[in-house]
Amino acid sequence: MSLESVKAHFKQWNKEQDVMEFETSSATVEQAAETIGVEPARIAKTLSFRGKEEQAILVVAAGDAKIDNKKFRKSFGLKARMLSPDEVLEQTGHAVGGVCPFGLKNDLNVYLDESMKRFDTLFPACGSTNSAIELTKEELFKYSFATDWVDVCKGWQDENLDEKVALQQESH
Template identity: 60%
Template sequence: MSIERVKEYFRQYGMEDKIMEFEMSSATVELAAEAVGCEPARIAKTLSFKVGETPILIVAAGDAKVDNPKYKAQFRTKAKMLGKDEVTALIGHAVGGVCPFAVNGGVEVYLDESLRRFESVYPAAGSGNSAIQMTMADLEKYSGSSQWIDVCKGWNE
């Protein structure tokens, strides 16, 4: 179970108790916002793509959408999300619980600029009924992010 993997990951930092588990589903931005009690934009959704043969994750604000021209300019390829079956195999978490923590080796993590307007956000923690509150500095540190990128639209219009 990938939430156990995420708990184990955070245990080394003494943070496993910061993971929130809900009775209700938090598998979508709207459900997660309801479970956490925040605006949907503060849910940090983690999107799974493939660039060549490399699986990547883009963590973006809940109200942001991938902008295809920006994505192509950043990665020099068309945005192609992973299929449901590929996500678990390549990333290590199932759809609904995908997060940038305790992922499989070889997965590159990027943080989208849409998140920077918040002091803290709520990414999933490996299951479809979990989340963890993170500041931007914590998100950078614990996600192992490669870099901040700007590939989304809809959040600043």
């Protein structure tokens, strides 16, 4: 059902035929990257958080990014609390492993994390554990009806790596 709702969502732009379905699982970032043949960072993962008044907040981030609790609280005024798999299904209509910001069961706020801006195209899931679509960041913003770009992730920026290396060199 979920894959069909995503295809129906993409019909309004004549993009439903662009949804890719695989023989193998694309449920995790690593599996999706291996199945598609791209680096894990280019997998656009959709994370579901508790919002205000029982309404979920969806954050789509690069596959190598992790939520930064301080940045999340600063952006949303809430502690970053992920939904349980049952709550994710109830809020989005998609089961964990196929969660995406398309064809949603409820009208949810979708935010795109800055971690994805370094790529020309990304691969979000399409409602099942063996599907994806290749989209530019502009298309991802448009087709997900995103509210805004946010900076709520860590662990993906090269400059942090450069600082760590410099600190390590100083300490030796």
